Amino acid sequence: MITKRPRGTADATPTDTPKWQYLESVAREICRCYGYGEIRTPVFEHTELFQRTVGEFTDVVEKEMYTFEDRGGRSLTLRPEGTAAAGRLFLEAHLDAAALPAKLYYLSWPIFRYERPQAGRLRQHHQFGVECFGSADPLVDAEIITMAQDFLSAVGLADLRVGLNSMGCPECRHAYRAALREHYGPRREKLCPDCQRRYEQNPLRLLDCKVETCQELKSGLPPMGDFLCPACQEHLKKVEGYLHELGIRYHRDPSLVRGFDYYTRTVFEISHQALGAQDVVCGGGRYDGLVESLGGDPTPGVGFGLGLERLLLILEEEGVSLPSAPPLDVFVVTIGEEVRSTAFGLVQAYRRNGWRADLDVMDRSMRAQMRFADKYPARYVLILGPDELAGQQVPIRNMVSGTEEKVALKDAVGYLAEQSRVGT
RNA sequence: GUGGCUGUAGCUCAGUCGGUUAGAGCGCCAGGUUGUGGCCCUGGAGGUCGGGGGUUCAAAACCCCUCAGCCACCCCA
Structure with missing residues (x-):
């Protein structure tokens, strides 16, 4: 063989593609019913887009991006997630000047992260994602979670676990960050090296460290919920109320924290045990500061990203039959x-x-x-x-x-x- | 990026203590039937034993490096 496919990538043969096309058709149908319209953007963007939105000190930006300089000297990056590009398009296509909200979805977008591959984790994977720009209504948070849930059950999945939390707004997050520093400060030397770095750069991530000694240091730490401002508490309560009314089963997970800086208030994850350690098939939440950080007027937003390879793995594991090549x-x-x-x-x-x-x-x-x-x-x-x-x-x-x-x-x-x- | 496990035919896997020409099942091709599929029978093709180096009279097997996959961590979909 002259060539091998690059590490962490996957091919799809005519045996596989009918399954992808099926998932895509179900996704399209769900989006149609919920009033979302498809967008397409380039696979690469200016590197700065991700640095500014995902965050300078996140793992993804720090060490997982496929960044290169083109022949004109521009720094470009293969997109490591979909939301930032959707936000950029929202502004660039002047959707902010049209009637809001802008309800957008993207399908089978290639996503690139330089990571160590294993089952359910690739260097190029594909996501189905949904973004709603313009509304701060908690109803939309619930709509987004419901949509993901609907899609997953429509393709034949049960036994999903929906985790929900609030990361607060910049104000309450600031207060909580201070509380975290106060709590950990005296015991800083006992933290694992990763957490010592987190203490400096991103204290919120101290919460979900799995190292045992760090877990022990968490005792006596007030939960983030205690630091949510009244408005954020109210927002979360309403999201939960809607989910409850819609019959969506979820559980509050106070240690659930997402790795991208743009998240505010609602964050959620949908996981399935068939997946092993990489068990999250869908993740999302609210990102009210994103558009503003891109230079637009303050515009709230909510969305999710859903990993199609992981979904296919679960479906296979669960024995859900999917279309094969037609006779x-x-x-x-x-x-x-x-x-x-x-x-x-x-x-x-x-x-x-x-x-x-x-x-x-x-x-x-x-x-x-x-x-x-x-x-x-x-x-x-x-x-x-x-x-x-x-x-x-x-x-x-x-x-x-x-x-x-x-x-x-x-x-x-x-x-x-x-x-x-x-x-x- | 860290630690561990595994790489033998297209696929799933045997291969004894380091010993002659590396096997099986399935799949593929052809024939049994010169004009009728599935079942059965016969035959055939197909292997850099992941790659490179080393030890040895002799390596698929032992050692080192490397690549890939998997598992856990980190992080994420």
Whole structure:
């Protein structure tokens, strides 16, 4: 082999793509019902876009971006997430000047992060995501969570775990950050090296460290909930109220923290145990400061990103059956060179009438052609040899029932339509 | 980025203590049936034993490096 695919990437063959197309069609249908419209943006953006929105000191920006300089000296980055690009488009396409909210979705966007690969974690993966710009209404937070839930159940998933938390607004977050520093300050030396860095750069992340000694140091720490300002508490309460009314099961997880700086107030994750350590299939929340940080007027927003490879892994693990390559409607078996142009014409006639039709191009014996048609699989096999050509009558074999009928060659195309009308 | 496990045919896997020409099942191709699929039978193709280096009379096996996959961490979808 001359080439190998780069580490942490995946190919999709004709066996795989029907499954992707299926997920995409379900996603589109959900978005249609919820009133969202599709957007497309370039796979790379100015590096600064992600630095400003995702955050300078986040893991993603610090060490996971595919950043390069183009021939004009610009620093560009393959997008490591979708929301920032959606926000950029929102401003650049002047959607902020149109009627709000702007309800946008993106489908199968390639997302790039330089990470150590394992099952459910790739360097290029694909996300279905939804973003709603312009409304601060907690109803939209609930709508977004419901949408993700609806999509996942529509493709056949149950046993989902929805985690919910609030990260507060900049004011209450500031207060909590101070409280964290106060709590950890005296015991700073006992923290793991990662947490010592977090203490300096991003104290909120101290909360979900899994190192045992750091866990112990958490005792006596007031939960973030205590620091939420009245407005943020009210917001969270309303989101929960809507979820409750809609019958969405979730659990409050006070230690749930998202790794991107743009999140404010509502954050949530949907996970599934079939996935192992990388168990989060969907993550999202509210990002009221994002548009402003891009230079636009203050504009609230909420959204989610959903990993399609991880979803496919869960579905496979759970034994949910997904579409595979479609069968052939008719395979035309040819006997001898002299019938081939007639056979080709016939196959073309089928195709132009919307049938999936094929014929032998491997110079196979009749028997081998029959075996090939069987394995394809083909619903019908039409046999065309010198005798049929002379008599203008062809046998058409139903490969499921094994029955065969003689049909006039000129009626061969109509025959399939007739049979499907009858319901065979 | 850290620690660990695993790489043998297209796929799933055997391969004894380091010993001659590396095997099986499935899949693929052809034939048994010179014009009829599935079942059965026969035959065939297909291998840099992940790659490179080393130890040895001899390496798929032992050692080192490297690449890839997987597991956990970190982080995330």
